[in-house]
Amino acid sequence: xxxxxxxxxxxxxxxxxxxxxxxxxxxxxxxxxxxxxxxxxxxxxxxxxxxxxxxxxxxxxxxxxxxxxxxxxxxxxxxxxxxxxxxxxxxxxxxxxxxxxxxxxxxxxxxxxxxxxxxxxxxxxxxxxxxxxxxxxxxxxxxxxxxxxxxxxxxxxxxxxxxxxxxxxxxxxxxxxxxxxxxxxxxxxxxxxxxxxxxxxxxxxxxxxxxxxxxxxxxxxxxxxxxxxxxxxxxxxxxxxxxxxxxxxxxxxxxxxxxxxxxxxxxxxxxxxxxxxxxxxxxxxxxxxxxxxxxxxxxxxxxxxxxxxxxxxxxxx
Amino acid sequence: xxxxxxxxxxxxxxxxxxxxxxxxxxxxxxxxxxxxxxxxxxxxxxxxxxxxxxxxxxxxxxxxxxxxxxxxxxxxxxxxxxxxxxxxxxxxxxxxxxxxxxxxxxxxxxxxxxxxxxxxxxxxxxxxxxxxxxxxxxxxxxxxxxxxxxxxxxxxxxxxxxxxxxxxxxxxxxxxxxxxxxxxxxxxxxxxxxxxxxxxxxxxxxxxxxxxxxxxxxxxxxxxxxxxxxxxxxxxxxxxxxxxxxxxxxxxxxxxxxxxxxxxxxxxxxxxxxxxxxxxxxxxxxxxxxxxxxxxxxxxxxxxxxxxxxxxxxxxxxxxxxxxxxxxxxxxxxxxxxxxxxxxxxxxxxxxxxxxxxxxxxxxxxxxxxxxxxxxxxxxxxxxxxxxxxxxxxxxxxxxxxxxxxxxxxxxxxxxxxxxxxxxxxxxxxxxxxxxxxxxxxxxxxxxxxxxxxxxxxxxxxxxxxxxxxxxxxxxxxxxxxxxxxxxxxxxxxxxxxxxxxxxxxxxxxxxxxxxxxxxxxxxxxxxxxxxxxxxxxxxxxxxxxxxxxxxxxxxxx
Numbered sequence: 001x002x003x004x005x006x007x008x009x010x011x012x013x014x015x016x017x018x019x020x021x022x023x024x025x026x027x028x029x030x031x032x033x034x035x036x037x038x039x040x041x042x043x044x045x046x047x048x049x050x051x052x053x054x055x056x057x058x059x060x061x062x063x064x065x066x067x068x069x070x071x072x073x074x075x076x077x078x079x080x081x082x083x084x085x086x087x088x089x090x091x092x093x094x095x096x097x098x099x100x101x102x103x104x105x106x107x108x109x110x111x112x113x114x115x116x117x118x119x120x121x122x123x124x125x126x127x128x129x130x131x132x133x134x135x136x137x138x139x140x141x142x143x144x145x146x147x148x149x150x151x152x153x154x155x156x157x158x159x160x161x162x163x164x165x166x167x168x169x170x171x172x173x174x175x176x177x178x179x180x181x182x183x184x185x186x187x188x189x190x191x192x193x194x195x196x197x198x199x200x201x202x203x204x205x206x207x208x209x210x211x212x213x214x215x216x217x218x219x220x221x222x223x224x225x226x227x228x229x230x231x232x233x234x235x236x237x238x239x240x241x242x243x244x245x246x247x248x249x250x251x252x253x254x255x256x257x258x259x260x261x262x263x264x265x266x267x268x269x270x271x272x273x274x275x276x277x278x279x280x281x282x283x284x285x286x287x288x289x290x291x292x293x294x295x296x297x298x299x300x301x302x303x304x305x306x307x308x309x310x311x312x313x314x315x316x317x
Numbered sequence: 318x319x320x321x322x323x324x325x326x327x328x329x330x331x332x333x334x335x336x337x338x339x340x341x342x343x344x345x346x347x348x349x350x351x352x353x354x355x356x357x358x359x360x361x362x363x364x365x366x367x368x369x370x371x372x373x374x375x376x377x378x379x380x381x382x383x384x385x386x387x388x389x390x391x392x393x394x395x396x397x398x399x400x401x402x403x404x405x406x407x408x409x410x411x412x413x414x415x416x417x418x419x420x421x422x423x424x425x426x427x428x429x430x431x432x433x434x435x436x437x438x439x440x441x442x443x444x445x446x447x448x449x450x451x452x453x454x455x456x457x458x459x460x461x462x463x464x465x466x467x468x469x470x471x472x473x474x475x476x477x478x479x480x481x482x483x484x485x486x487x488x489x490x491x492x493x494x495x496x497x498x499x500x501x502x503x504x505x506x507x508x509x510x511x512x513x514x515x516x517x518x519x520x521x522x523x524x525x526x527x528x529x530x531x532x533x534x535x536x537x538x539x540x541x542x543x544x545x546x547x548x549x550x551x552x553x554x555x556x557x558x559x560x561x562x563x564x565x566x567x568x569x570x571x572x573x574x575x576x577x578x579x580x581x582x583x584x585x586x587x588x589x590x591x592x593x594x595x596x597x598x599x600x601x602x603x604x605x606x607x608x609x610x611x612x613x614x615x616x617x618x619x620x621x622x623x624x625x626x627x628x629x630x631x632x633x634x635x636x637x638x639x640x641x642x643x644x645x646x647x648x649x650x651x652x653x654x655x656x657x658x659x660x661x662x663x664x665x666x667x668x669x670x671x672x673x674x675x676x677x678x679x680x681x682x683x684x685x686x687x688x689x690x691x692x693x694x695x696x697x698x699x700x701x702x703x704x705x706x707x708x709x710x711x712x713x714x715x716x717x718x719x720x721x722x723x724x725x726x727x728x729x730x731x732x733x734x735x736x737x738x739x740x741x742x743x744x745x746x747x748x749x750x751x752x753x754x755x756x757x758x759x760x761x762x763x764x765x766x767x768x769x770x771x772x773x774x775x776x777x778x779x780x781x782x783x784x785x786x787x788x789x790x791x792x793x794x795x796x797x798x799x800x801x802x803x804x805x806x807x808x809x810x811x812x813x814x815x816x817x818x819x820x821x822x823x824x825x826x827x828x829x830x831x832x833x834x835x836x837x838x839x840x841x842x843x844x845x846x847x848x849x850x851x852x853x854x855x856x857x858x859x860x861x862x863x864x865x866x867x868x869x870x871x872x873x874x875x
Contacts, residue, residue, distance in 0.1 A: 031758075031768075032759040039401075044482065048496075055479040081573075083402070084573055084574070085400070085552055086557075150603060158610055165611045166601065166604055171383050171384075263601045264601075265575070265604070267575035278758060
């Protein structure tokens with residue numbers, strides 16, 4: 001297994017380099033550049049613009065800039081933001097925790113509700129649980145997050161005053177856990193409602209498929225209770241596709257929920273990424289890309305290890 | 318047994334990797350850095366608003382008062398020289414932390430004391446004497462002196478200091494066209510005494526004009542805290558993580574691009590702010606009025622749409638104010654290289670139905686523009702625009718316009734309906750327009766490099782006649798691709814004219830030139846709106862368009 005992990009890590013290096021170079025090239029090829037934004041007041045002199053170009057290193061060829069960025073990365077330096085003149089590492093560090101909290105809560109909630117509902121839907125097709133599962137899936141799939149966010153803000157925050165409209169803590173509050181949960185509720189709900197449909201449907205179909213297997217009939221004929229049959233035998237064997245579906249949420253977990261973070265003014269990675277793209281802040285875009293890329297590659301490796309743990313037929317090669 | 322052991326080991330390894338991954342992503346505690354200012358004199362607000370000494374001078378205890386101010390776009394940095402964007406969001410934010418020489422009134426109609434309590438022109442307008450306020454202090458309690466202002470000027474004109482807007486200061490003696498010093502510390506600022514600053518200019522200019530044009534970028538920095546740091550290291554100095562200024566607010570914490578927490582500076586010489594904490598938050602465009610209505614925001618930067626402002630009037634706990642002058646200028650940018658014949662530019666101006674656009678975009682709350690000068694203002698020469706499609710056609714025929722030619726117009730998504738009207742208007746005159754909806758970076762870039770022929774942009778007009786001079790200056794990275802020196806020459810003559818009557822004549826000449834050459838088409842000057850919570854007092858939402866706000870006069874009624 002150790003050999004397998006090492007091999008996978010080695011494979012990850014060219015993938016990582018390929019992704020980062022592709023992103024670096026694409027953002028540089030996109031129309032508009034950081035200088036256009038920095039000079040957007042329309043009042044910057046041509047001499048200032050030229051000096052800025054040199055001081056930001058934008059006068060160098062793209063390939064040279066990429067390798068300079070890569071060299072900095074290997075020394076633990078993600079560079080300095082064009083827009084804020086701050087260290088990119090610090091900017092990302094400030095944003096990663098709120099993002100993990102928001103998307104993590106949303107996904108956790110979706111797992112805790114979606115998977116049991118999927119099992120119940122599979123166990124009792126056409127029951128009230130099955131209908132509830134279908135309804136929740138339908139809502140999750142059909143409501144765009146920006147619309148749902150605005151709807152919830154209007155109904156629950158503005159009209160009822162039950163929740164805050166935005167932010168992570170109340171201004172001047174003590175940043176207590178209660179305050180955090182109060183602010184977290186609406187955006188986390190919006191983040192959770194979309195994946196929940198996938199989890200319900202995936203769990204339902206996987207469990208239903210397994211319930212028709214011969215070994216389930218054997219288990220039942222041995223006199224095992226329905227709960228034991230479903231949870232211990234059926235669900236466990238149905239887990240692999242469910243784990244795959246959940247794992248697809250990992251980039252979302254780290255990359256943040258762009259739209260939701262924007263609307264709820266949540267200080268996460270998603271809103272940082274959007275601001276950076278709008279201002280063509282290449283070092284920050286690359287920093288966030290590198291983070292997401294690294295996490296996704298690592299998560300894929302972890303996922304393969306989990307597959308092997310769940311299914312003894314899977315061997316490391 | 319062996320197989321079970323292998324599975325357990327695999328699971329443990331997978332969990333360890335997952336945990337390690339999340340822990341690695343967790344970052345440090347830098348999201349809410351503690352305020353080192355507390356140890357620098359005890360004059361700043363602590364990180365919690367209920368502290369007894371915060372903002373308590375001036376006859377009341379305001380330590381528990383929190384004012385929340387929203388922005389739809391983030392400031393760049395708390396380093397006033399760390400950004401080159403010239404963004405209003407940036408300037409308004411750093412204005413709370415650092416002092417400037419003067420305060421610019423709403424619509425740029427006047428200048429009032431701030432860092433300097435008075436000023437006077439000397440040497441026939443070639444220099445300005447600023448009498449600094451002796452009560453001004455840094456947040457650490459040290460006095461702000463003329464030496465600090467001189468040191469700051471020397472710093473920002475030093476080529477080793479990578480400040481992107483240095484040419485803003487090329488009016489100072491001892492600097493080149495790029496604003497950089499011509500010799501070591503050659504910049505024309507000197508401390509006459511501890512509280513008198515002498516600024517020498519290259520050419521004569523009224524003091525108020527200099528302040529209106531350039532004061533917005535000149536923030537004083539503490540020499541006693543920064544003077545020993547090598548200039549080339551200053552941008553990256555730790556100082557900016559917990560800066561000390563001499564403005565009305567002290568720094569508490571920042572989540573870059575999201576939230577800035579400021580305390581009240583009890584010793585601020587213009588008066589201690591009447592709050593314990595000012596929180597500046599970035600909020601979504603869609604949430605501005607709703608946040609005020611929900612009681613979570615006291616005010617926000619910028620003007621809401623007319624529709625939102627009118628809707629907000631019916632909400633309880635919300636005050637809506639209309640600006641006294643139509644200062645919101647919307648212009649149709651023309652690439653003067655691609656559309657080099659002035660008759661075609663004039664034809665565009667006559668073909669666009671400005672009145673219809675005012676009705677459509679502002680529900681009639683605007684005035685059709687002839688030049689960038691605010692209609693009805695002191696310097697308005699009274700040039701009247703009237704739509705005349707026939708005249709537009711004549712001009713196009715004279716210019717030999719090819720009716721099969723197409724102009725490309727870049728717009729942001731918020732201007733789509735306006736662009737459609739303009740497209741239809743110009744088609745009536747015989748000009749085909751291809752509209753390209755692009756995001757803002759693409760639009761700015763394309764206008765600057767000449768990719769697009771037309772574009773739509775918005776700006777905030779000032780009473781000062783040269784407020785838009787940068788757009789017409791051939792030395793700038795303008796959107797209009799200006800190469801004609803005539804605008805800059807006349808602008809310089811206006812700026813240098815000390816006699817008010819003669820200046821008005823020059824400004825009339827300037828407006829005639831703009832009207833004749835039509836380097837861009839000013840579409841309309843619109844009224845803007847300010848929305849705030851009823852509890853917030855002393856707030857003028859229109860001051861922010863001049864890059865400053867009197868936050869020290871803000872207070873709340875409970």
